[in-house]
Amino acid sequence: MSAIGFGAWAIGGPFMARGKPAGWGQVDDEESVAAVHRALDLGVTFFDTADVYGTGHSERVLGRALSGRWDEVVIATKFGLTFDAATRALTGQDISPGYIRQACRASLERLGTDHIDLYQLHVADAPMEQVDEMVATLEGLVDEGLIRAYGWSTDDPERVAAFAKGPHCAAVQHNLNVLHDAPAMLAVCDTHELASVNRGPLAMGLLTGKYGPDSRLPMDDVRGDSPAWMTFFKDGRPAPEFLAMLDAIRDVLTSGGRTLAQGALGWLLARSGRTVPIPGIKTVGQAEQNAGALLHGPLEAAQLAQIDEVLQRHAR
Numbered sequence: 001m002s003a004i005g006f007g008a009w010a011i012g013g014p015f016m017a018r019g020k021p022a023g024w025g026q027v028d029d030e031e032s033v034a035a036v037h038r039a040l041d042l043g044v045t046f047f048d049t050a051d052v053y054g055t056g057h058s059e060r061v062l063g064r065a066l067s068g069r070w071d072e073v074v075i076a077t078k079f080g081l082t083f084d085a086a087t088r089a090l091t092g093q094d095i096s097p098g099y100i101r102q103a104c105r106a107s108l109e110r111l112g113t114d115h116i117d118l119y120q121l122h123v124a125d126a127p128m129e130q131v132d133e134m135v136a137t138l139e140g141l142v143d144e145g146l147i148r149a150y151g152w153s154t155d156d157p158e159r160v161a162a163f164a165k166g167p168h169c170a171a172v173q174h175n176l177n178v179l180h181d182a183p184a185m186l187a188v189c190d191t192h193e194l195a196s197v198n199r200g201p202l203a204m205g206l207l208t209g210k211y212g213p214d215s216r217l218p219m220d221d222v223r224g225d226s227p228a229w230m231t232f233f234k235d236g237r238p239a240p241e242f243l244a245m246l247d248a249i250r251d252v253l254t255s256g257g258r259t260l261a262q263g264a265l266g267w268l269l270a271r272s273g274r275t276v277p278i279p280g281i282k283t284v285g286q287a288e289q290n291a292g293a294l295l296h297g298p299l300e301a302a303q304l305a306q307i308d309e310v311l312q313r314h315a316r
């Protein structure tokens, strides 16, 4: 599996959550398919999606792009959030055994494949009391050959440790990027020998350097009408404190001819042997630039230390 993956949230197109846009605006499916193909050509073989992205559309587009190439890839998707495809809206959550089994079959159908490599719980704060029941259901799906492994998309180390009791729990998906370190999450991955799949590796685009203090994201973009949980964009604009942090480390990230995005991905590759960043990609150009980070490789340990010092983070 490639050291850098492909995040497929944006290619799902528009959908709504609690009355606000939850997608990344309009996307062109032909461009999305071309971006997946370009990523594959450049050695990217790990693809992360969710049933809810575009209320099923991301899985369908990805399935179309990967058709005939399933042997080359590792596919990850998610379950637990419910949605109505007719209104393209999220409706709630369900982690009951019956729903998990139904959601798994629906994802397989939309993707057009016979198994999911990594099946991830999408409900970050699902109750601990339901962990044993979920693990038993997921182990059942492994036994049936419908999934190979499972994990939790959460930023809570305790929840990760509880899920890791399951024999086929292989990964956690969590927030990690050069502006937001997560040592406790990486430590729990070490303890339980889990892969650390990194969402938001480019701080939702802020780390690419293309957004400045005057940028205003469109209202049909999840960043445009920013929900309360979002840290890197506030009121539709990049958060000034993160732009200042980016400015402070710009020179280190762009060392060796890297673009800012490649430097941000290089930081993640260097941060731990378990990290697998999954930058969200919408276009062929983004696929090319992000895959280019594989050629540049990880930043050096001294550069990580320099970044910690500049950002006044405690040395590890």
Ligand SMILES: NC(=O)c1ccc[n+]([C@@H]2O[C@H](COP(=O)([O-])OP(=O)(O)OC[C@H]3O[C@@H](n4cnc5c(N)ncnc54)[C@H](OP(=O)(O)O)[C@@H]3O)[C@@H](O)[C@H]2O)c1
Pocket (backbone or CB within 6 Å): 006, 007, 008, 009, 010, 024, 048, 049, 078, 122, 153, 173, 198, 199, 200, 201, 202, 203, 204, 205, 206, 208, 210, 261, 278, 279, 280, 281, 282, 285, 286, 287, 289, 290
């Ligand atoms: N709860 C969860 O499980 C969860 C939550 C969040 C994300 N994820 C997963 O993690 C993936 C990545 O996280 P993310 O989408 O939040 O954010 P991200 O990867 O930090 O940023 C992605 C965005 O940055 C821009 N971009 C990407 N590469 C670029 C490049 N080379 N040059 C310029 N702009 C570039 C694109 O948007 P613009 O061009 O519009 O700026 C893209 O959609 C998602 O696709 C999804 O698979 C999961």
